[in-house]
Amino acid sequence: MDSFVNELLKYLFGGFVAFMVKVSYDKYRDVKKGKLKKDFKTAYETVTELHYNLDYILSETGAERALILKSENGGGKPRLDAHLYSSIIHEAFNGLPSIKDKWQRQRIDADYSKLLSELTNRKIYTIFTKDLEDKSILKDNYISAEIKMSRVIELYEDEKKYIYMSLNYLEIPSEEERPSEMDVIRAAVTNLKKLFKKD
Numbered sequence: 219m220d221s222f223v224n225e226l227l228k229y230l231f232g233g234f235v236a237f238m239v240k241v242s243y244d245k246y247r248d249v250k251k252g253k254l255k256k257d258f259k260t261a262y263e264t265v266t267e268l269h270y271n272l273d274y275i276l277s278e279t280g281a282e283r284a285l286i287l288k289s290e291n292g293g294g295k296p297r298l299d300a301h302l303y304s305s306i307i308h309e310a311f312n313g314l315p316s317i318k319d320k321w322q323r324q325r326i327d328a329d330y331s332k333l334l335s336e337l338t339n340r341k342i343y344t345i346f347t348k349d350l351e352d353k354s355i356l357k358d359n360y361i362s363a364e365i366k367m368s369r370v371i372e373l374y375e376d377e378k379k380y381i382y383m384s385l386n387y388l389e390i391p392s393e394e395e396r397p398s399e400m401d402v403i404r405a406a407v408t409n410l411k412k413l414f415k416k417d
Contacts, residue, residue, distance in 0.1 A: 272310035329354035374414035
């Protein structure tokens with residue numbers, strides 16, 4: 219009788235455990251599916267908000283193109299034994315054409331590296347094309363597009379990447395336009411920084 223009761227308990231207990239494992243797995247799967255949908259939804263909303271801010275800058279300032287770029291060495295902080303690269307990850311444009319497809323994993327030269335170093339210190343940096351080193355990758359790009367000035371702004375940094383924005387101008391804004399432009403840019407940058415911190 220005892221052996222029958224033991225076998226019955228093992229059978230019932232084993233069945234109960236199997237049932238609980240299945241219920242737990244089904245619940246996990248459903249939550250995971252829901253989470254995945256939520257993650258895509260959140261990602262699309264974040265990208266939409268990012269582009270709204272870029273479009274806002276273009277509509278309220280003299281900038282003709284707004285670029286969000288990522289600098290990396292392929293998976294870590296800059297090191298002397300690894301090449302640095304820059305890629306455009308988002309863009310909006312008015313009077314200038316798209317450059318996103320042409321600026322992917324662009325190897326950073328010495329002049330561009332100095333610019334990024336300066337940016338990490340200042341957080342916002344104005345570049346005049348005439349002041350760039352001759353034959354630098356950036357000056358060549360700016361001259362071919364007739365860009366006279368850019369404002370470059372730090373957005374986010376972590377262990378693997380450095381995110382920054384470049385606003386390209388065909389004409390240099392006047393001193394009278396500068397304060398209102400900077401108010402618009404600051405507001406958008408605050409929003410963009412929040413988006414990258416959330417991501």
